[in-house]
Structure formats: C-alpha cells, structure tokens
Amino acid sequence: MPEADTTEDEKPKKASKLPLIIGLVLALAGGGGGFYATWSGMILGDGPETAEAEETLEIKPGPDVSYVDVDPLVISMRAPSNANHLMFRATLEVPALAQETVEKLLPRVIDVLNSYLRALEPRDLEDPAALTRLRAQMLRRVQVVAGADNIKDLLIMEFVLN
Template identity: 65%
Template sequence: MSEPQEEPEAPPKKASKLPLLLGILLGLAGAGGGFYATWSGLILGTDPHENAAPEAQKAPSADVAYVAVEPLVVSLRGAGQNQHLKFRAHLETSPESQPEVEKLLPRVTDVLNSYLRALEVADIEDPAALTRLRAQMLRRVQVVTGQGHVNDLLIMEFVLN
C-alpha cells in the first residue's frame, strides 16, 4: 500500500510591520506637536521668550537713586593667615525711598559688617562666590530697610589682601 502523501505545509505568514511603523510615525508626530504647543504657549499660556533673559528685558529706569555705603575693611578667618577684605558698595533705591534708606545706613553697615566677618577665605575664593555673596547681602539689606526700598546692591570694590 502506498502511504498517503503529505501535503506540503504553507509557510507561516510573517506579521506585517506596517502597524508598527504607523505607530512610531504617529508617536513622533504627536510628540513633536506637543512640544511645539507647549513651547509656543498654546497649552500652558506662557511666552517662551518671557523668561529667556530677564536682565535684558529690564529697561533701566531713570527714577533711580544711589546711596553709598561706607567702605568696610574686615579681617577674615583663614588657615593661620591674617587677611583683610576691603568692601565698598552702593544701594540702588527709588528717589522717594532714598531719605529712609540713608537714615538706616548705620544698620545696613552693621548687617554687612557682621555678614562679611563671618566669611572665611575659602568662601571668597570660589569664582561664583561674588554672585552668591551679593545675593546674600542684598537679602539682608532688604530685611533691614524693609521690602521695596532697596532694589539692588552694587559692589564697587571687593578686594582681598
């Protein structure tokens, strides 16, 4: 007897890659659209250039007065070295606030002197130290003078001997 012949099996169909490619393409398009909508302010309602450079957007005001702070010379704690810091600054204020700030100059000098004396030489030697120290001193001056009286602290001299 003869054996029944086996029919050749059809090879399994390969899964189509079309749905995968369409999914990736639609995902990229959605991500790009979402990025653009957020960046342009359509979703969150912010201007992308609003926070780009706040210093560049501020126009210098003509209504500014400067109050000079007495020069300070403080000795700094160091590793067996006796070093001195010479500091001179001006306070930027509005012309209306200038008399009030001038009345409080002894307190401002005291708070700056106390802060600078607490520093160590290592605190000053860091390249980014001046920006950090300036922000700390401005905050202390604003606490002493009251909110809204002093806009900025301008460092005129900062010399370590």
C-alpha cells in the same frame, strides 16, 4: 581600410557650458535679490527706514532711582586665609522717594554687612562664583533691614582681598 579614416576624423563633442553659465547668472541674481530684500527691510525689518525712525525717537528718562553709598568696610580675615583683609565698598540702588529713609537706616545696613562679611570663611571666597552668591546674600539681608520696597539692588564697587 576606408573605415579607419572615418573614425580618426570624428572627435567627441564637447559638453555644453550653457547650463553652467545659466546657473552662475541665477545664483548671482538670487544673491543680489536676497541682499536687497534684507537691506531694504522687506525680510528682517532692519533697513534704512527703521534706522531713520530710530534717529527721530525721543530719549525717555530711565526709572526714577537714586544711589546711596555705603561707607567702605575693612574686614580682617580668619587665620587660614592667604589674605589678611577684605576691603569692601558698595552702593545701594533705591527708589528716589526712599532715599531719605535708606540714608537714615544706613548704620543698620553697615552693621548687617559687617556682621555677614566677618562670618565668612576663607573657603567661601575661593569659589569663582562666590561674588555673585555673596552679593545675593548681602542684598537679601539689606532688604530685610531697610524693606524690600526700599532697596532695588546692591552694587559692589570694590571687593579686594589683601
């Protein structure tokens, strides 16, 4: 019976918490070091030094362009359409040196746009991507009339089906 007394007094040893504490300290140190390296710009280069350099940069002027407004167009739609009219207004982006030339050709530009928009079927306008496609078609037609070097872009300001 003396053997029974000795087994009751012995308790199993608890696992040490030292590895857990060391792991936690190393994780915090690694996270802090990573944050500092990123914040200071050592890793990604977007730290305070580059922010200060951006503030001192001189703002350069944009490209030398002008804008020529196209007179608003009101197009009557064909019969199977839900809408009766299309109201269209655009602006042409042109190089500053070509502004006068494009302004002289504006009646021809309006004629080309008017002819193209009148030829559209109502189903051409139903597609969600229709405006992008129509814009590209109109830009190409205007560039043919006024010269590709004279027209940089066609900006649609108003496109309303009424």
